[in-house]
Amino acid sequence: MSRTEQELRQLYASTRGMPTGAAKFAVLEEVIRHADALGLVEFAFDVRMSATSVFQHSWAPEKAFLTFSWCLAAYDREPHRFGSGHEHTLLWQFKWMAYSVYQYPEIPLQRGTDLLEDMERRYRRGGHSMHAVLQNRGEAAQFTGEVERAQAYYEEMALTRRDALSDCAGCVPSSQVQTLVALGRDEEAIRIGESAVRSGCTEQPQLIYSELLLPFVRSGLGERAVEAHRAAYRRIRDNPHHLGELALNLLFCVHSGNLVRGLDLIERHLSWLDRPRTPLTEMEFAAAAVAVLSRSQEQNGGDGGAVLRFPTVEGKRRPDTPAAELAVELRERALGIAERFDARNGNTYQSTRIRDWMDTGAIGEPLPLSVFERAANSRGGERLQRLLDQVADRTAAGDLVAAARTRAAAAELMLADEQYAEAAEAAEEAIRELDRLGLTADAAACRWVLARAYRMDGPGGSGVRALRELLDSDPWGREPQDGGPGVSPEAPQRLQPLPLLPARPELEAALGQWLGYGPEAAGWSLAAARGFAAAGREEEALAALGEALARHPDADAEPTDGVLADLLGETGAVLGRLFGEAGAPGRVGERGPTGPTGLTGLAGPADRAVSPTVVVLIAYAEHLQAIGRLEEAAERLRTACALLDAHPDTEAAGRRSTVLTDLGEVLLRLGDVAAAEEFARAALALLEPDDAWEEIVLLGKVLRARGADEELAKLLTEHGLELEDLDD
Missing domain, CATH: 1.25.40.10 (Tetratricopeptide repeat domain)
Incomplete structure (x- = not known):
């Protein structure tokens, strides 16, 4: 079906309010296709420039290669047609391409080298600083295993003037910390990395906190590591763009002795591997998950470990899988990608690094990560403290049902007390236990607590996603359990009523409000x-x-x-x-x-x-x-x-x-x-x-x-x- 120019412009305008995902990608690609057919060169250029940013900041940067290359070639042919303002944007997007190209083992090294040479040539021709070029050369050296050389680039970059094409004060240190960690220079990594935490960049502090987790643990800074993990995860939990950062947080669960937390994160996010951002992040997440699964299996005496139960995502649900079986699958996946990188890079850096990840274990004493372990000095008052004590008492007594239900009650009270981050973590733990115990009604009610806590705690659409999932699961249509959804008559001592699940129309009305405006x-x-x-x-x-x-x-x-x-x-x-x-x-x-x-x-x-x-x-x-x-x-x-x-x-x-x-x-x-x-x-x-x-x-x-x-x-x-x- 052909479209008029006005229809195309309206269709393109509609993408600005669309969430990042396959539907938005499809509309952008349709607009580009029809604009090309109508010969709307300037419009097609503008749409591709915008699409490059959308693709780069999603889980599909490979699509950005195509749109960027088209725009670069069109600009080189007729620079006067598009204006000087577009040149700055193209030079900025060069950094994205140079960063991404090394994360695909199928792309030859020479192509990356040529891209960096072209980038430097254009920056010099425009009279721009080499600051961003040196940063990208350092990142490329890190990806290909030339770690010492990468650090040399960063040191040269530190002596080079910044300009309008330099990354922000948050992202520059973030890229260098990865190299310092690989070199074992933890103290320096922490010093440089912590300067980026309060940079104001939208990519921070989640990137830098994820990179600093291992240095914090190795340096005995357990409390800082726990807070870094909590702050980072709140910002990455709803966006597959952060698959690589999630891998580092999985490793932290191993290093800190929190395997149950690691298993929970795998259950929640394994679906992100269905559309990994790049082969590099796919390999890293798979390897980090293997570390969690393998240590969990060892902790259980080698009997196969826990059985993982995965949520329904976009209408699909992965079958329940024993930890040992999933570990074998993901190990093969991670090593297969690593071998492709080794073949491309001409060394064994990536396969060695990934094997080290999969074999890693706890470092030092276990760190208390559960909100119930950390809440001794909670500001929730006497009622909350009694619930927290009760969780510990019931768990010690082996009354897992009562302990799980009390966790849900505590999450509700934390939410009422506006302790949103703590309420989210408490609800996550409660839901995991309630699901494992088969208390589906209580789990559904606690998911309503979780959705509200997510919405109040941090950026992103976690609350909307959680509420959508709750509605899609239709807990009202199930057989009544313990008196119906959310009703738990055997709750211990009823210090705080367990959360009740509202009627479906109330949640539908809430979701309409949370979504704001649109069809x-x-x-x-x-x-x-x-x-x-x-x-x-x-x-x-x-x-x-x-x-x-x-x-x-x-x-x-x-x-x-x-x-x-x-x-x-x-x-x-x-x-x-x-x-x-x-x-x-x-x-x-x-x-x-x-x-x-x-x-x-x-x-x-x-x-x-x-x-x-x-x-x-x-x-x-x-x-x-x-x-x-x-x-x-x-x-x-x-x-x-x-x-x-x-x-x-x-x-x-x-x-x-x-x-x-x-x-x-x-x-x-x-x-x-x-x-x-x-x-x-x-x-x-x-x-x-x-x-x-x-x-x-x-x-x-x-x-x-x-x-x-x-x-x-x-x-x-x-x-x-x-x-x-x-x-x-």
Whole structure:
């Protein structure tokens, strides 16, 4: 299917709000393909430049090679066509290519060498510093096993001036620390690395903290290592881009004697190997996982170790697997990639390094990593301390069920006390134990605690992901266990009630709110409205329907979006039952039968439901205006006016003025200037002038429409407006 230039630009604009992933990649590639077909060279260039950044900062940097190469060749052919600003961006992206190219064993070394030579030539030609070039040469030497040479490059870099093409104060030390760690220069690595922690870079502190874990442990700085692990993991747990950093955190679990934590991380993140960022990070994660699995097997007397249970990810679930079996699989995978690197590099650096990783063990005394072990001085007060003591007592007594349920209760209390990081860790531990004990209902309830803790703790979409997974698992559809999801009647001493799992519509409404704005957010809010209605929770159903309308972008044509079409159809049906197909306000208060959409018993809102009903009417009218159904929009707004008149004490002046203003706008578009003026002046009378910008603008439009030039000029002068302010 061919597309017009306008359609392509709209499609490209839509990618800015899309999460990183296969869907966004596919849209970008479609835009590029059609732009090429239409000969839109400048547009295709801009899209590829943007796509290069998207691919590089995801788990698909190999796609960036193609888009970058195209842009570089196009710029070299016709630099005047694209402008000097693009040259700086291309030189910046050169660093990404030089960094990534060595992480693919299939790419010959000569290609990397040529790329670095080209980079240096272009930087010199532009009068730029060699600071970034030296950093990239150091990284390349590190990847190919020339560690001493890598450090020499970094030392030369430290004596070279920085400029606008240098990496930030966080990323420069981060790249050097890896070499210092390989050389065993831990004290220097810590000194240089810790300067990057507070750099403000979006890639920090997770990168530098992950690199410093081994130096901290080897230097006996256990507390700093634990805090570094906790801080790093909070920032990498939701992004497969950080597969390499996750590998270092897995090794830390081995070094610190926290194999259970390591197994938990493998269960959560093994799916990242389905789309590894690069072969290098794939090899590193596989090797680090082998270290965890092998030490766990040894700890269990060589009987095969624990059985790992993997969550469902994107509709797929890996079968339960014994640790020993998975270790064999991942060992072969890691060594296979290492041998390819050795063949390319002409040495055994990578295979030796990876074997060392897989054979590593604990260093020094075990470090307490569990939140329950570290919480002796918690600020949670007496109730939390009693729960923490109870976890230890029940565990020591062998009452694993009671201990797991108490962990869940403690996580809920930590969340209530706004200890979000601790609540997340406590919930993770509780869920792991509850799952292993088969307490699926309690585990589902604790996942709701985890989702809320994730959302409040750190960046990223961990909370959204956790809530999606909980909804996808549909715990409400299972056989009741211990009285139903989240109900645990045998909880020890009930010092703190165990968390209960809310009804599905409540979680759907929460997910709609967390997603913010867009078709998916609207879809979840609409699902919540249906669920509330089916349960007879009428006011909540109306409120969720209003949320759905507010969260979906206005359409500028007849809706083709499936969510929007469903949303408008459903809203129209509900309002039809409430007020009649024409929106007649005279039907307010009458009751009608259950409608075909499943939103039951909404044909006559009581006083308490006036507010959500008015919100629905306003939002629905806005969508009707956007698609040109002005008569229907006017009827719905008249209904809202009648509701507010019938319940004068339930709404603030701002809400009433909004309805009057919206109705005036619609009537003006319909050509009824006199009625539009009536509503504009009525809305303006409700507000102070400083709060009435939209109302004043509407009145100005009305005066312009009826040719009242003197009155219009006076209005503009009085309120400091220009004629352009009246244009939509």
